[in-house]
Amino acid sequence: MLVTIAPDAPESTALALLTAAAAADLEARRAEDGHGGTVVGVSGNLPADVLSLPGIVAVKTQHKPFMLASREGRPHAPTVVKLGDVRIGGGRPVTMAGPCVVEGREALLEAATAVKAAGADILRGGAFKPRTSPYAFQGLGEEGLRYLAEARESTGLPVVTEVMEPDQVGLVARYADMLQIGARNMANFPLLRAVGKTAKPVLLKRGFSATVEEWLMSAEYVLAGGNAEVVLCERGIRGFDPAFRFNLDLNAVPHAKDLSHLPVVVDPSHGTGHRQLVGRMALAGLACGADGLIVEVHPHPERALCDGSQTITPAELAAIVRSGRAIHAALLETAGDESAAVSLALHS
Ligand code: PEP
Numbered sequence: 591m592l593v594t595i596a597p598d599a600p601e602s603t604a605l606a607l608l609t610a611a612a613a614a615d616l617e618a619r620r621a622e623d624g625h626g627g628t629v630v631g632v633s634g635n636l637p638a639d640v641l642s643l644p645g646i647v648a649v650k651t652q653h654k655p656f657m658l659a660s661r662e663g664r665p666h667a668p669t670v671v672k673l674g675d676v677r678i679g680g681g682r683p684v685t686m687a688g689p690c691v692v693e694g695r696e697a698l699l700e701a702a703t704a705v706k707a708a709g710a711d712i713l714r715g716g717a718f719k720p721r722t723s724p725y726a727f728q729g730l731g732e733e734g735l736r737y738l739a740e741a742r743e744s745t746g747l748p749v750v751t752e753v754m755e756p757d758q759v760g761l762v763a764r765y766a767d768m769l770q771i772g773a774r775n776m777a778n779f780p781l782l783r784a785v786g787k788t789a790k791p792v793l794l795k796r797g798f799s800a801t802v803e804e805w806l807m808s809a810e811y812v813l814a815g816g817n818a819e820v821v822l823c824e825r826g827i828r829g830f831d832p833a834f835r836f837n838l839d840l841n842a843v844p845h846a847k848d849l850s851h852l853p854v855v856v857d858p859s860h861g862t863g864h865r866q867l868v869g870r871m872a873l874a875g876l877a878c879g880a881d882g883l884i885v886e887v888h889p890h891p892e893r894a895l896c897d898g899s900q901t902i903t904p905a906e907l908a909a910i911v912r913s914g915r916a917i918h919a920a921l922l923e924t925a926g927d928e929s930a931a932v933s934l935a936l937h938s
């Protein structure tokens with residue numbers, strides 16, 4: 591059940607709903623409705639008497655199982671996730687870029703400076719890497735996190751990096767501005783609960799065999815834990831054709847945005863596996879309403895320690911950023927609404 595409470599309602603109304611839910615042995619969570627009001631999501635139905643308390647403006651008994659992530663409780667106010675001055679969602683598309691893995695201090699600083707010059711808003715790079723082979727380079731761990739923090743200092747770019755285990759969350763959150771949950775961990779529920787308890791935004795990649803509903807249920811774990819700052823990332827699903835490492839599922843972008851108020855970004859690097867496809871699929875992602883991109887970029891892709899075949903150069907990134915801005919501007923013009931988010935303007 592989703593109960594919406596007006597901004598000027600007495601605090602006692604929300605408290606009474608939470609108390610009634612606890613008395614009925616139901617889970618209940620508070621969230622913002624995006625217009626100053628509150629939504630209380632309850633894992634069942636509350637008795638009628640509490641539903642007529644002052645300030646209650648809407649009660650929905652039929653809704654998606656991902657009740658906090660769903661648009662139903664927050665219909666016209668897309669979530670905007672903030673990393674310092676960078677805003678993800680509801681505006682200009684955001685670009686996250688950097689190497690697959692943090693390779694070393696100088697290499698990272700060089701990459702960070704180059705992606706910043708190319709127009710990136712956020713630096714990416716893995717310190718803890720989920721490698722398919724136990725013999726492949728697993729990342730520099732905390733040393734890599736230190737280099738990311740140094741790169742942030744020198745470029746001003748916030749950093750996003752992967753966390754793989756619940757016990758690592760505290761450590762990674764001390765260095766990173768945004769915690770990445772990798773595709774292979776999308777359904778690691780203890781990890782989702784752990785990042786749900788932090789105050790750091792979360793980049794939640796879609797598992798490569800996960801349905802959109804499963805992906806949104808994973809987002810729900812984070813939101814239910816008390817962390818409202820989740821960005822969804824479509825990064826490709828398994829297809830049958832060995833020509834592609836993964837298939838970037840662009841259907842999922844507008845679909846996830848129809849179902850959820852959370853921002854959605856696209857990863858055309860893992861979503862294709864081929865650097866020559868990255869630019870065009872990045873732009874396709876923006877054209878179908880993505881709020882941004884995460885792209886693997888390296889000053890010398892042929893020398894990259896990880897995922898070089900899908901890694902582009904800073905110059906290629908600069909071209910994507912330029913064309914991406916033009917696509918965004920064209921969509922806004924067509925939608926005729928300067929202030930609306932492209933995606934919102936397109937589908938509302
Ligand atoms: C990555 O971003 O480098 C990564 C490992 O991504 P994914 O979890 O989508 O495979």
Ligand code: MN
Binds near residue numbers: 690691860886896897
């Ligand atoms: Mn990678």
